[in-house]
Amino acid sequence: MSSAVPYRVGFGEDAHRLEAGLPLVLGGVPVPGAELGAVAHSDGDAVLHAVADALLSGLALGDIGQYFPDTAAEWKGLDSRLIVQRALELVRGRGYAPVNVALVVTLDRPKLGPLRAEIAASVAQLLDLPGSEVGVSFKTSEGLAPAHVQTRVTVLLGRTEK
């Protein structure tokens, strides 16, 4: 059982290999013009996978693979918003809620800057936060990993129960 401190920090990370002919979805937002998409058991949303792992890790609740095994046929093509919803339920059930989120996406192409506000709003909506509480940064790998998407997310969890 986690101690009832006022704030707890969570961190999550995810990566997916990219291939031609697949969709790319990040933070619940389809990326238009992506030549490569995520190879995954689910919809391959690396942002939402890292968000969910960050939520779980803040309360030492394990990781999404324990709740949604990639060997289970029932999770094939899974909408990753459901993963975040489940992680959020677990966090809330322990008396915490997200306060703010900081996320980084490393992807060479396409440029994601035009989607920054949409991705922030989408993640915020899932977590019941204002868009201003979700910071979104983009990096390239400088050509080191052109067929790869990498995400890192920190979340601050605040205690909701006295």
Ligand SMILES: Nc1ccn([C@@H]2O[C@H](COP(=O)(O)O)[C@@H](O)[C@H]2O)c(=O)n1
């Ligand atoms: N897929 C991406 C990657 C990066 N950006 C933006 O480009 C700028 C420079 O990125 P570096 O990795 O070269 O430091 C930075 O402002 C990123 O926001 C992007 O829009 N989409």
Ligand SMILES: C[C@@]1(CO)OP(=O)(O)OP(=O)(O)OC[C@H]1O
């Ligand atoms: C989401 C799950 C389950 O569908 O599979 P993937 O989409 O492959 O994603 P990954 O981040 O590799 O692991 C988590 C799995 O539980």
